[in-house]
Amino acid sequence: MQSRDLARKIIWSAIYLLFILAPLFALLAGTLPPARNFGTEFSVALGYSGLAMMGLQFGLTARFRHVTEPWGEDVIYHFHRRVSLLAVSLVVAHPLILFAIRSDKVAMPDSLREVPWGAWFAFLSIGSVIVLVITALWRKQLKIPYELWHLSHIGLALVAIFGGVLHMIGWGFYLTDPLKRTLWICMTAFWIALLLYVRLFKPIFMLRRPYRIAEVRAERGDTTTLVMQPDGHAGFRFKPGQFGWLNVWGSPFRITGHPFSFSSSAEAENGRVEMTIRNLGDFTSKVKLIEAGQRVYLDGPYGAFTIGHPTDMHVLIAGGIGITPMMSMIRTLADRGDQRPLVLLYGGKTWDSLTFREELDALKTRLDLRIIYVLSAPPEGWSGETGRIDAAMFRRHLPPAFAEHEYFICGPDPMMDAIETALGEMKVPRMRYHSERYSFV
Numbered sequence: 001m002q003s004r005d006l007a008r009k010i011i012w013s014a015i016y017l018l019f020i021l022a023p024l025f026a027l028l029a030g031t032l033p034p035a036r037n038f039g040t041e042f043s044v045a046l047g048y049s050g051l052a053m054m055g056l057q058f059g060l061t062a063r064f065r066h067v068t069e070p071w072g073e074d075v076i077y078h079f080h081r082r083v084s085l086l087a088v089s090l091v092v093a094h095p096l097i098l099f100a101i102r103s104d105k106v107a108m109p110d111s112l113r114e115v116p117w118g119a120w121f122a123f124l125s126i127g128s129v130i131v132l133v134i135t136a137l138w139r140k141q142l143k144i145p146y147e148l149w150h151l152s153h154i155g156l157a158l159v160a161i162f163g164g165v166l167h168m169i170g171w172g173f174y175l176t177d178p179l180k181r182t183l184w185i186c187m188t189a190f191w192i193a194l195l196l197y198v199r200l201f202k203p204i205f206m207l208r209r210p211y212r213i214a215e216v217r218a219e220r221g222d223t224t225t226l227v228m229q230p231d232g233h234a235g236f237r238f239k240p241g242q243f244g245w246l247n248v249w250g251s252p253f254r255i256t257g258h259p260f261s262f263s264s265s266a267e268a269e270n271g272r273v274e275m276t277i278r279n280l281g282d283f284t285s286k287v288k289l290i291e292a293g294q295r296v297y298l299d300g301p302y303g304a305f306t307i308g309h310p311t312d313m314h315v316l317i318a319g320g321i322g323i324t325p326m327m328s329m330i331r332t333l334a335d336r337g338d339q340r341p342l343v344l345l346y347g348g349k350t351w352d353s354l355t356f357r358e359e360l361d362a363l364k365t366r367l368d369l370r371i372i373y374v375l376s377a378p379p380e381g382w383s384g385e386t387g388r389i390d391a392a393m394f395r396r397h398l399p400p401a402f403a404e405h406e407y408f409i410c411g412p413d414p415m416m417d418a419i420e421t422a423l424g425e426m427k428v429p430r431m432r433y434h435s436e437r438y439s440f441v
């Protein structure tokens with residue numbers, strides 16, 4: 001399984017590099033315009049590569065399951081963010097180098113009317129790229145609501161790309177050759193097709209495969225479980241630990257779906273799925289108001305966070321609502337009669353806020369499951385673990401072949417960072433632990 005994933009990673013990485021570099025090399029094929037100085041050619045190469053990278057960002061966020069599976073969706077989103085910074089640096093470096101070498105290409109004309117139209121598109125493209133990066137990096141500080149940000153993010157990306165391509169065509173030089181110009185126009189059409197795939201074709205597919213809310217269940221810890229039943233179709237199968245995108249109000253064409261792990265058993269019948277959602281913001285605060293019978297749309301399953309090798313001890317480490325994928329794993333293993341050893345370290349604030357507490361205790365009779373509750377605000381007389389889950393706590397509760405267990409971590413970012421550090425200290429190899437981060441953005 002791991003070598004298959006490695007092979008898929010290599011193949012997809014090679015395809016990604018091909019899409020970035022091939023258009024650049026294609027410019028050097030066929031008839032070439034007379035060479036200019038090194039600084040100019042270098043800056044132009046940066047501009048072309050930056051634009052190709054920006055266009056392919058639509059592919060990274062297009063939710064192609066086969067592409068994202070070997071890494072996991074969260075890794076792809078983090079890569080998307082990093083690559084954006086690189087792409088934007090290349091695009092911005094392009095005019096900066098021309099200014100630095102005092103190229104006549106960036107000499108200011110006497111009047112605005114003399115500015116060539118290709119240059120206007122360059123301003124438009126670079127301007128929107130800069131706004132795009134600022135709003136992505138500092139969305140929370142700028143207090144931009146998520147949905148508004150998401151919509152403007154797509155809009156700005158489109159303006160940046162169209163502006164960039166029109167600038168290249170307007171400027172001519174390498175793209176005076178009709179073949180090369182066609183190549184870049186086709187590439188742009190391909191990038192837009194990627195966007196249409198996720199924003200138009202996928203929603204059409206979801207529209208034809210709706211779900212109905214069968215039950216809305218209040219859970220401990222200001223949390224609600226939605227039980228969903230496919231309406232007129234068989235639904236999909238998921239692996240325990242995976243997640244889906246949920247659209248409740250409005251159509252599946254609505255720009256922002258919300259990601260939630262499946263909390264139910266993957267063995268549930270008739271395509272039934274459950275998501276367990278904690279009240280943490282605008283959307284999640286309204287979930288408890290949803291009524292049975294409501295039509296919803298689900299896009300999934302996604303993610304690589306799922307149970308591992310059957311002979312390994314599975315150490316499940318959950319913080320707060322990070323219990324949901326673990327619950328799906330535990331329920332699934334119980335339904336399958338799987339007796340692999342499981343240790344759940346479950347951190348929460350108070351005893352009363354621990355979602356699924358009673359069911360977890362009951363499941364111990366059906367599984368080889370040990371549970372260690374860790375409270376940050378324990379009740380009086382509490383004799384269990386308190387504070388943060390750390391290396392010392394692992395040493396107290398796990399058998400010492402630490403590097404041989406498989407670890408699954410899901411919880412708030414600071415907790416996940418601390419646990420990954422603790423596992424590093426315990427010499428657990430990176431490939432033995434799996435993380436699901438609830439913060440794509």
Ligand SMILES: Cc1cc2nc3c(=O)[nH]c(=O)nc-3n(C[C@H](O)[C@H](O)[C@H](O)COP(=O)(O)OP(=O)(O)OC[C@H]3O[C@@H](n4cnc5c(N)ncnc54)[C@H](O)[C@@H]3O)c2cc1C
Nearest residue numbers: 146257258259260261276277278281282283284324438441
């Ligand atoms: C893979 C994954 C699985 C998740 N599973 C669960 C789960 O099982 N149960 C649960 O309660 N929560 C889960 N979450 C978190 C959940 O998606 C967010 O809490 C929820 O989307 C917040 O929406 P809001 O409008 O209520 O909050 P807001 O106050 O609007 O946003 C709070 C923060 O949540 C993030 N967020 C908001 N909307 C989205 C969105 N559409 N897509 C991505 N991030 C968003 C943003 O960082 C935002 O700053 C999961 C997140 C991810 C990435």
